[in-house]
Amino acid sequence: MSPAPRTDHDNFAQSLRGDGFCFVDGETMRGHLLQHGSLQDWPAFADSWNDLAPDQYLASVGRHRRRRHAVFRAGRDGAIERQPHQPHYQSLNYNTLQGDIERWFEPVHDAIAGGASLTTVLGFCRDFFSTLAPQTQAWHIELHQFRIEARSDEDGQPTPEGVHRDGVDYVLVLLIDRHNILSGTTTIHTADGTELGSFTLTAPLDAALVDDARVFHGVTAVTPQDPQREAHRDVLVVTFRKTA
Structure with a gap:
């Protein structure tokens, strides 16, 4: 019997196993998301980036970022459940700019957290990342709505901490919108800095x-x-960390 043909899903997994990362274009990503649910509320989902709160932890260093934050838990095959609002914490080992502090951000609105688009994104992540970690039974999930603002007198800094790791197992970065901006190139590196x-x-x-x-x-x-003119870069960042 001939082996089953490789799918894009298989290719994504092969890229992560082989290279540690994978870029997926929007049309391909849309197709995979729709296998996990609906994007019927996408206009309202994307519009919610217009109602993010200032990141007060960056304001003191003159960097302009808005965000909201939420935490979920999921079994590898079970429901994805939102957890009580809690701080975002990274050690200095992973965030030299803002590590070792509990950062409390405004929560993601309930209508967005429970809406079709975000539920679909989280379902895709759970199923895909679980294929890469077959022994993992449960995940701690954090998601961040980010708006990076660029101004005529100051560049916007999507990663003000520089090249880094997040201190989790897997990350999805999903572009929501780019408005009147240039650059914003993602770079991937080894521990010694090799690109x-x-x-x-x-x-x-x-x-x-x-x-x-x-x-x-x-x-x-x-x-x-x-x-x-006003300029910004909107992304959704979802992190998955093994808990069992």
């Missing part, structure tokens, strides 16, 4: 899948294309 690859998320649903235990990642600064 393994780079790509720029430019279209809605363009995605990066990252094996955070193996590689480091960063994003170059964004600048306004037209300095007289």
